[in-house]
Amino acid sequence: MTPTSIRPSLPPSKLPHVGTTIFSTMSALANEHGALNVAQGFPDLDPPxxxxxxxxxxxxxxxxxxxxxxxxxxxxxxxxxxxxxxxxxxxxxxxxxxxxxxxxxxxxxxxxxxxxxxxxxxxxxxxxxxxxxxxxxxxxxxxxxxxxxxxxxxxxxxxxxxxxxxxxxxxxxxxxxxxxxxxxxxxxxxxxxxxxxxxxxxxxxxxxxxxxxxxxxxxxxxxxxxxxxxxxxxxxxxxxxxxxxxxxxxxxxxxxxxxxxxxxxxxxxxxxxxxxxxxxxxxxxxxxxxxTDQAKQHLSELGPIYEAKRDRLLAGIKDTDFIFTPAEGGYFQIIDYSILDKRSDIEVSREWTIKHGLATIPLSPFRDSGKSSALIERRVRICFAKDDNTIDETILKLCAIDAYYKSNRPLLDV
Ligand SMILES: Cc1ncc(COP(=O)(O)O)c(C=O)c1O
CATH class of the missing domain: 3.40.640.10 (Type I PLP-dependent aspartate aminotransferase-like (Major domain))
Incomplete structure (x- = not known):
């Protein structure tokens, strides 16, 4: 048989609606634009x-x-x-x-x-x-x-x-x-x-x-x-x-x-x-x-450590127009930006990454294949499993975003 370079054609995809996960997408965008990455859910604390x-x-x-x-x-x-x-x-x-x-x-x-x-x-x-x-x-x-x-x-x-x-x-x-x-x-x-x-x-x-x-x-x-x-x-x-x-x-x-x-x-x-x-x-x-006893102590401190980080973040943005309910558990906080911007979460989180240097995760990909049906999601997720300097930097960026919207409100309220 003569060798051929024609590649075989793929059968129909078993997961036609699946692309790169939003976590990888936002992290790549954060890297590309040198943005602070509180998108992907990993701690920047070291294992004991x-x-x-x-x-x-x-x-x-x-x-x-x-x-x-x-x-x-x-x-x-x-x-x-x-x-x-x-x-x-x-x-x-x-x-x-x-x-x-x-x-x-x-x-x-x-x-x-x-x-x-x-x-x-x-x-x-x-x-x-x-x-x-x-x-x-x-x-x-x-x-x-x-x-x-x-x-x-x-x-x-x-x-x-x-x-x-x-x-x-x-x-x-x-x-x-x-x-x-x-x-x-x-x-x-x-x-x-x-x-x-x-x-x-x-x-x-x-x-x-x-x-x-x-x-x-x-x-x-x-x-x-x-x-x-x-x-x-x-x-x-x-x-x-x-x-x-x-x-x-x-x-x-x-x-x-x-x-x-x-x-x-x-x-x-x-x-x-x-x-x-x-x-x-x-x-x-x-x-x-x-x-070991160290492990017992580590596990007993896990909740309080993350709770303090959540509180630090939320105290820092309490005077902004972001709406939030403190997370009951885990190390993610949802913030609702609907008072400030009426556009979709995908659009807004991209813009925040590129223009304001803060990468978050839009919420709609957690919904039906990311399509969000009729609902326009106006919430993003922030991972607060970060060291305190990163949390403080996140606060500064969120406050700057809040201020930016307020100073440009007449332009954005269309
Ligand atoms: C809700 C949920 N389940 C499962 C996992 C996966 O856990 P693991 O990294 O142990 O595979 C994650 C990771 O982010 C998660 O958020």
């Missing part, structure tokens, strides 16, 4: 020194070959003890906890394991951008439960409005995906919202995927309520955590899923042919670190 030493030691000790497919046993032990001690939830170390390449890989594996062609999956909108493509690849159909964007409605009211999920349940629903503390709004579960969810799901064949990667990062004295802690929900629920978030080490990509044995069995069938196992010395170093 003793943790870094523990990982280096694991490498030097020769922990350099594959870890078990299920994850390092000592790490699974810590996870199991943590759920028992903090949430009263029992997970068997061998059969109910699996370590993945970040929470992402096991979230993806769980969706592939449970969702069949035509199954409906309810996600809470706005939503982290991984869920919808994973459901599409599995052949599932997304139903979006749009939540009110003001997260702090008061403990009793329930920040995650579960009735919106209830409205979407049908006999085709296979899975409900929830996320708390929520990215991007910071909303947390209340006991009431979990109780309501358990009543809605009771007697159905619907599974619950609870993405809790911001776990103990909760503010203003509220407890971190894991869906794992709910006795009725437990048997249908997969809970996910991320050491990247807990240990300021997002680049290490070590996360987990804890789920009842019959669910875990199916998740592992996908996981073992997806990543199989991940970063053995990192897992061992994390495990050795987690059983």
């Amino acid at each position: 020194l003793t943790l870094r030493d523990a990982v280096k030691k694991a490498i030097d000790d020769g922990v350099n070959q594959y870890s078990p497919m299920t994850g390092d046993p000592k790490l699974r032990l810590w996870i199991s003890e943590m759920y028992k001690g903090e949430h009263g939830a029992i997970y068997d170390i061998d059969n109910e906890i699996t370590i993945g390449a970040g929470a992402s890989s096991v979230i993806f594996a769980s969706i592939q394991a449970l969702v069949h062609k035509g199954d409906e999956v309810i996600i809470v909108d706005p939503a982290y951008d991984l869920y919808a493509p994973a459901v599409h690849l599995a052949g599932g159909v997304i139903k979006r439960a749009t939540l009110p964007l003001s997260p702090n409605k008061g403990e009793e009211e329930g920040a995650i409005d579960v009735s919106k999920i209830d409205e979407l349940i049908s006999d085709k629903t296979r899975l409900v995906i929830i996320n708390a503390p929520h990215n991007p709004t910071g909303a947390c579960f209340t006991r009431k919202s979990l109780d309501e969810l358990s009543i809605i799901l009771s007697g159905t064949n619907i599974f619950l995927l609870s993405d809790e990667v911001y776990g103990p990062i909760v503010h203003d004295g509220r407890p971190f309520l894991s869906a794992a802690s709910h006795r009725e929900l437990h048997s249908r629920t997969m809970v996910f955590g991320s050491f990247g978030k807990l240990l300021h080490a997002t680049g290490w990509k070590i996360g987990w899923v804890a789920a009842p044995r019959f669910i875990t069995k199916e998740i592992r069938k996908v996981h073992q042919y997806d990543v199989f196992s991940t970063g053995a010395p990192i897992q061992r170093g994390i495990a050795n670190y987690l059983f």
Whole structure:
């Protein structure tokens, strides 16, 4: 046969609506224009020194070959003890906890394991951008439960409005995906919202995927309520955590899923042919670190450290025309600029990056394929997991943007 240089034509895309994520897009724009980047969600705090030493030691000790497919046993032990001690939830170390390449890989594996062609999956909108493509690849159909964007409605009211999920349940629903503390709004579960969810799901064949990667990062004295802690929900629920978030080490990509044995069995069938196992010395170093007193202290300080950063940011912009409700948990703050500018969030966040040197994340990509239907989103997300100098610089830039709008108001109010 004569060699040919004609490249093969691609079959139709399996994810036609998916492009580069907004996080990469905004970070690239920030780099191009030398803007301050509070867009992408990573801390600029370093992982604790003793943790870094523990990982280096694991490498030097020769922990350099594959870890078990299920994850390092000592790490699974810590996870199991943590759920028992903090949430009263029992997970068997061998059969109910699996370590993945970040929470992402096991979230993806769980969706592939449970969702069949035509199954409906309810996600809470706005939503982290991984869920919808994973459901599409599995052949599932997304139903979006749009939540009110003001997260702090008061403990009793329930920040995650579960009735919106209830409205979407049908006999085709296979899975409900929830996320708390929520990215991007910071909303947390209340006991009431979990109780309501358990009543809605009771007697159905619907599974619950609870993405809790911001776990103990909760503010203003509220407890971190894991869906794992709910006795009725437990048997249908997969809970996910991320050491990247807990240990300021997002680049290490070590996360987990804890789920009842019959669910875990199916998740592992996908996981073992997806990543199989991940970063053995990192897992061992994390495990050795987690059983120390320093780790206990680090984890107990996580919420307060981020809360102080949130408060610093919000105090700095309290006299501007930005509207905000303090995030209940996590390390993101939504700000609403609708008093200042009527244009869409994509347009405005690009302009702020290029003209005002501040890169944020527009909120609409967290909605339906970024299309936002009829709604024009006028909110952006700011990551406050940054050192205090970066937060102060963010405040200065936001105040300058506020002043710019005010001095140009007659021009912009058209
Ligand atoms: C809500 C949510 N879930 C999952 C992840 C992914 O976690 P990991 O980095 O452990 O894969 C992120 C990361 O930003 C997130 O915000």
